Amino acid sequence: MDAAARPLDEIDLAIVHALQVDARAPWTRVAAVVGIDAATAVRHWNSLREEGLAWLTAWPTPQRWSSTTDLGVVLLDARLGADALAEVIRRPWVLSVDETSAGYLALVAASAGLAQLGERVRALxxxxxxxLRMDVAAEIVAEDSTWRLSVLSAAQQRMLREGAPRSGGAARPIRGDAVSDLAAALDEDPRMPAATLAQRMGVSEATARRALERATGAGLLRFGCDLAMPAAGFRRGAVLWGRGADPEGAAARAARLPEAHRAGILVGPSPLFVCVRARSLTAVPAIERSWGADVEIVDRWAVLRGIKRNGHALDEAGRSIARVAPSW
Known part of the structure; x- marks a missing residue:
């Protein structure tokens, strides 16, 4: 691969945004919203996927994080060797790794309690x-699949949502293990047809459809589209650490910041954290002001590059070069 990723054109960006809104939308609907024919939409998408410039995601929502997962925000020494870093990336329960001005920031997940989380950090x-530092998340209010481009108009986004299938009422409860089975089956292809999903899960097609509707309707599973951020012009990132008298309110505002792709409340001296991406680091002061005057910013780290995000190993241009299926 070339050192730099090719910049995404307007059609590429519109297709990615459409898939962020509804990753399982039929290509005919995506094409109609973007203003192209379906064959052109598929051709653009196949090029993006093959070049590692964009990829689909099936990812837990913040609700599921809070109910089923313990997450550690871990800072590793910047002197970490290449071989050790490669081993960190290969761990399926290390969900993301970013090289920052303070060191390597890793997100470590566990499903069997805080003791398991501690074991995994010791394994690293x-x-x-x-x-160098470990903070345990009390609540995750935004994660990477919640971030959106700003390409499609509000009307275009409504066209996508209005065409999506509806469950016809409040979602019935679904077991946590069923959600995990769904996520595992869809990891290869979140656009997988219901018939293929049923085969993978060993159930009927009707059962697979109902499980999918319940998981998404209950806010436990989200489908989306991620991309190589530098190719879309987002070449800079930062991690902001803060505190305030109303952590819940400040965290909710952080999740609504258009630049935020990860935010939460931690158990630590700086209980608020938000990861933002921008076209220039000169945007950071304005982002901080948008967060609110009641939030005291206690530290700022620049993100030098993304290394792993939501189970995808990234090259220096932000392209997906390998998949490490998340498991925790």
Whole structure:
């Protein structure tokens, strides 16, 4: 691959935004919203996917994080060697890794309690990854699949949503293991037809459709589209740490910031954190002001590059070069 990713054109960006709104929308509907024919939409998407410039996601929502997962926000020493870093990336429960001005920031997940989370952080240290800091998330209010481009108009986004199938009422409860089975089956292709999904899960097509509707309707599973951020012009990022008298309110505002792709409340001296992406670091002061005057910013880290995001290993241009299926 070339050192730099090719910039995405207007059609590419519109297709990615459409898939962020509804990753399972038929190509005919995506094409109609974007203003092209379906064959052109598929051709653009296949090029994006093959070049690692965009990829589909099936990811837990903040609701599911809060109910089923313990997450550690871990800072590793910047002197971490290449071999040790490669081992960190290969761990399926290390969901994301960013190289920042303070060191390598990793998100570590566990489903069997805080003791397991501690074991996993110690396992990273055993690889030669010196742990400088670890904060446990009390609540995740935004994660990477919630971030959206600003390409399609509000009317175009409504066209996508209005064409989506509806469950016909409040979603019935769904077991956590059923959600995990769905996510595992859809990991290969979140646009997988219901018939294929049923085969993978060993159930009827009707059962697979109902499970999918319940998981998404209950806010436990979200489909979306991620992309190589530098190719879309987002070449800079930052991690902001803060505190305030109303952490819940400040975290909710952080989640609504258009630049925020990850935010939460931690158990630590700086309980608020938000990861933002922008076209220039000169945008950071305005982002901080938008967060609110009641939030005291106690630290700022620049993101030097993304290394792994939601189970995708990234190259220096932000392209997906390998998939490490998340498991925790």
């Amino acid at each position: 240290a055993a690889l030669g990854a010196e742990v």
